[in-house]
Amino acid sequence: TQSTRPQRLLAAVHKKATRGNPRSVVKAIDEFCNQNEWAMNVGNEKGEILDSVVSETNPGCVLELGTYCGYSTVRIASLLPPHAQLITLEFNPDNAAVARQVIAWAGVAEKVRLVEGESGEWIPKMKEQFGVKTFDLVFLDHWKNRYLLDTKLMEECGLLKKGSVLLADNVVCPGAPDYLEYIRNSPQYKSQFFKSHLEYTKAEDGLEKSVFLG
Ligand SMILES: Oc1cc(-c2ccc(F)cc2)cc2cncnc12
Numbered sequence: 001t002q003s004t005r006p007q008r009l010l011a012a013v014h015k016k017a018t019r020g021n022p023r024s025v026v027k028a029i030d031e032f033c034n035q036n037e038w039a040m041n042v043g044n045e046k047g048e049i050l051d052s053v054v055s056e057t058n059p060g061c062v063l064e065l066g067t068y069c070g071y072s073t074v075r076i077a078s079l080l081p082p083h084a085q086l087i088t089l090e091f092n093p094d095n096a097a098v099a100r101q102v103i104a105w106a107g108v109a110e111k112v113r114l115v116e117g118e119s120g121e122w123i124p125k126m127k128e129q130f131g132v133k134t135f136d137l138v139f140l141d142h143w144k145n146r147y148l149l150d151t152k153l154m155e156e157c158g159l160l161k162k163g164s165v166l167l168a169d170n171v172v173c174p175g176a177p178d179y180l181e182y183i184r185n186s187p188q189y190k191s192q193f194f195k196s197h198l199e200y201t202k203a204e205d206g207l208e209k210s211v212f213l214g
């Protein structure tokens with residue numbers, strides 16, 4: 001049977017990356033996507049912005065919405081302080097299966113909890129199921145029509161505290177206009193746009209960083 005793109009990406013990780021070395025996993029995926037097949041990982045240009053936000057936030061508890069193959073999961077987890085935890089939600093079981101193996105190969109599995117399912121279903125369960133109080137950092141990288149819904153849901157569930165950081169991918173391409181409209185006009189957030197490019201292309205894109213003011 002024909003392999004899928006995530007499976008081919010995983011094969012490239014097994015072939016080119018060193019087990020236990022997160023940076024080599026990130027490099028192997030970026031090489032695969034630049035030289036072989038485009039895939040919707042955040043990529044290296046936006047990834048460096050992600051890295052800087054993670055490092056300056058120094059989060060103890062992180063939520064990632066949209067795991068895909070685990071590229072940004074590995075980037076984030078590799079920068080977390082000891083005992084910090086990253087919960088990542090993925091609704092596509094085939095993508096989740098690949099991501100689990102990418103995360104394991106990178107050697108960051110003990111920092112990561114991959115949950116298969118819908119963000120709308122799991123966000124209300126975060127406190128009871130995973131003992132989460134609030135998230136220090138949320139990386140939004142799933143379906144763009146869920147960004148606003150899930151942000152409001154996190155507010156309602158008391159999952160954000162003063163200083164919590166939301167970082168949203170693809171706010172230009174494919175775009176999340178309703179999310180940008182809300183977050184940039186809300187007195188409860190201080191937002192900043194980081195202009196960049198769509199992963200592995202010259203197309204315009206960017207990340208929106210928003211700090212919850214409580
Ligand atoms: O980073 C991303 C990029 C694209 C995407 C696809 C096709 C295209 F033409 C342009 C952009 C889709 C995404 C879906 N979820 C999360 N991240 C994504």
Ligand SMILES: [Mg+2]
Nearest residue numbers: 042141169170
């Ligand atoms: Mg994305």
